[in-house]
Amino acid sequence: MSVFEGKHILLGVTGSIAAYKAADIASKLTQAGAEVDVVLTEHARRFITEITFRAITRRPVLIDLFDEPEERQIAHIHLAKRADVLLIAPATANILAKLAYGIADDLLTTLALATQAKLVIAPAMNTVMWQHPAIQENVRILEERGARFVYPVEGMLACGDVGAGKLADTPTILQAVEEVLNPPLRGVRVLVTAGPTEEPIDAVRHISNPSSGKMGYAIAEEAVRQGAEVTLVTGPTLLEPPAGAKTVCVRTAEQMLDACLQMYDQADVVIATAAVSDYRPAEVWQGKRKKGEQEWTIRLVPNPDILRTLGARKGKHILVGFAAETEELLQNAQTKLREKNLDLIVANDVSQEGSGFRTDTNRVTLLWADGSQQALPLMSKREVARHLLEAIRQKLLAR
Numbered sequence: 001m002s003v004f005e006g007k008h009i010l011l012g013v014t015g016s017i018a019a020y021k022a023a024d025i026a027s028k029l030t031q032a033g034a035e036v037d038v039v040l041t042e043h044a045r046r047f048i049t050e051i052t053f054r055a056i057t058r059r060p061v062l063i064d065l066f067d068e069p070e071e072r073q074i075a076h077i078h079l080a081k082r083a084d085v086l087l088i089a090p091a092t093a094n095i096l097a098k099l100a101y102g103i104a105d106d107l108l109t110t111l112a113l114a115t116q117a118k119l120v121i122a123p124a125m126n127t128v129m130w131q132h133p134a135i136q137e138n139v140r141i142l143e144e145r146g147a148r149f150v151y152p153v154e155g156m157l158a159c160g161d162v163g164a165g166k167l168a169d170t171p172t173i174l175q176a177v178e179e180v181l182n183p184p185l186r187g188v189r190v191l192v193t194a195g196p197t198e199e200p201i202d203a204v205r206h207i208s209n210p211s212s213g214k215m216g217y218a219i220a221e222e223a224v225r226q227g228a229e230v231t232l233v234t235g236p237t238l239l240e241p242p243a244g245a246k247t248v249c250v251r252t253a254e255q256m257l258d259a260c261l262q263m264y265d266q267a268d269v270v271i272a273t274a275a276v277s278d279y280r281p282a283e284v285w286q287g288k289r290k291k292g293e294q295e296w297t298i299r300l301v302p303n304p305d306i307l308r309t310l311g312a313r314k315g316k317h318i319l320v321g322f323a324a325e326t327e328e329l330l331q332n333a334q335t336k337l338r339e340k341n342l343d344l345i346v347a348n349d350v351s352q353e354g355s356g357f358r359t360d361t362n363r364v365t366l367l368w369a370d371g372s373q374q375a376l377p378l379m380s381k382r383e384v385a386r387h388l389l390e391a392i393r394q395k396l397l398a399r
């Protein structure tokens with residue numbers, strides 16, 4: 001049986017040149033057994049008429065907030081309560097801004113506030129608009145709030161420009177809706193480590209590194225969205241703990257290892273993104289050491305190797321590591337994969353622009369223990385998270 005069978009989907013269509021493609025989406029959803037209620041914005045009506053959708057869905061098409069097709073019900077509240085998914089495709093720059101800031105000045109935006117249904121958004125717009133910082137900020141706000149985006153793709157746009165902004169194709173949009181209805185990682189227990197560790201030298205100084213935690217947090221957030229049961233073990237970062245994940249805050253490598261060992265038996269998949277300090281001061285100075293004229297030599301001792309420890313007792317876990325390297329990326333990553341008994345390593349050249357610490361983007365290569373490789377282009381850390389989790393899901397399915 002199709003996952004869409006008997007599901008109630010609100011399809012919001014906004015004023016984009018790609019609005020005609022929403023007819024195909026409505027048609028495919030209806031054919032798959034969903035009950036589709038189409039909501040058009042006033043501007044969408046300039047591009048496509050309600051008659052098209054009424055014929056496809058065999059249901060009334062909704063436009064005006066003050067229309068009441070059924071006398072005893074307030075339409076937007078009734079629809080909002082019934083919906084399983086609110087899909088907005090195509091989504092204009094305008095609707096993204098309204099959704100991000102909670103504006104409710106028409107039926108679609110009011111519905112979006114009144115519903116608890118999962119939100120899937122497929123934007124379409126000119127490349128310059130899509131890349132505008134205001135739009136990207138709105139996308140970030142909505143993603144953090146749990147919306148599932150189907151990013152626009154590169155191609156020839158209606159305005160003649162070539163670039164990112166074209167509405168994703170219907171199968172990709174339907175797959176996103178399907179994943180929201182039937183989360184692909186439901187029942188999978190994922191342990192993620194993130195951030196740096198701090199190794200105290202005295203009461204006010206420590207050894208650390210510039211890891212922001214963004215990659216690990218993006219993986220934890222995405223895994224929650226895909227239905228996984230997520231535990232995040234994190235070193236000190238400035239990020240908000242991901243909603244829906246159990247977050248354990250630690251400071252040192254030893255504390256991170258302890259937390260991971262405690263959680264290990266309750267995890268199916270471990271994704272270690274934390275940038276763990278390889279060394280710690282052999283002695284921690286009590287209180288703050290006063291500034292003086294003499295040299296201060298700090299003796300460092302190796303920290304426990306968390307991945308190696310987990311790899312040595314791997315059992316049925318899928319163990320994934322990250323290799324941040326500045327040279328010989330793939331060889332070094334492969335050595336780490338083998339020596340630590342990992343299933344997958346994500347090789348990350350931190351010397352490249354847009355990659356590694358503190359950035360919002362990453363360019364990585366996935367290397368599996370069986371020798372297979374997948375090089376991903378530069379993309380947002382959230383997209384990297386999505387690709388990585390999909391690769392892991394395939395591995396789980398193959399078992």
Ligand SMILES: Cc1cc2nc3c(=O)[nH]c(=O)nc-3n(C[C@H](O)[C@H](O)[C@H](O)COP(=O)(O)O)c2cc1C
Nearest residue numbers: 014015016017018041043044092093094095124125
């Ligand atoms: C021919 C034409 C094509 C347009 N295509 C898009 C588009 O693809 N994406 C977009 O964000 N805005 C596009 N716009 C601008 C929107 O229609 C405009 O911002 C409008 O206010 C959106 O209203 P809505 O979000 O309520 O539907 C287009 C406008 C015109 C005249």
